[in-house]
């Protein structure tokens with residue numbers, strides 16, 4: 446059987462749904478969200494993104510060394526550019542809510558996620574494994590926030606901008622480009638690399654669920 450990301454999404458559907466349809470996302474979508482949870486998510490996610498940038502840079506470095514498709518660099522570079530805008534957006538959004546982004550203490554959950562990102566940045570981790578992880582990290586946000594923008598969603602207007610960052614068509618296309626690259630790499634990968642990529646995919650989903658739990662105040 447041909448291995449692809451789609452087969453893993455089906456195989457691990459419960460955990461995939463756990464990450465992309467989390468109660469925190471439901472609470473945004475139905476308008477019942479506790480704004481303190483949103484603020485906790487915002488400040489912790491700002492810290493996360495500051496660690497995510499070097500991870501994406503490491504995937505770009507792997508692409509330069511291991512990719513035989515020139516286009517990969519452009520896609521990853523565009524991803525980096527949008528992270529530049531994203532960091533600005535976090536600062537603007539924090540100001541809107543009268544929040545300080547300096548001196549925030551990273552949660553235990555965040556620190557655990559960072560350690561996982563750091564492990565993926567190691568030069569011994571293959572481009573395939575890193576690309577699958579990158580796709581999964583982005584896809585969880587895309588699927589989650591797009592859900593909050595559906596026609597019947599009651600997302601509070603002051604949270605729509607956040608949802609549009611990751612729920613937009615443009616971001617969906619970026620995720621799709623990452624998925625195509627990942628599937629192409631998996632098609633050529635050894636069984637060993639495929640196994641590692643699947644494990645990384647599952648670990649991303651677990652880390653994302655914990656991140657939502659932490660945002661809801663259900664984890665440290």
Ligand SMILES: Cc1ncc(CNC=O)c(N)n1
Pocket residue numbers: 490493494497531582583585586653656
């Ligand atoms: C915890 C987490 N996962 C994925 C994303 C989306 N990627 C970049 O913004 C994010 N911001 N935070």
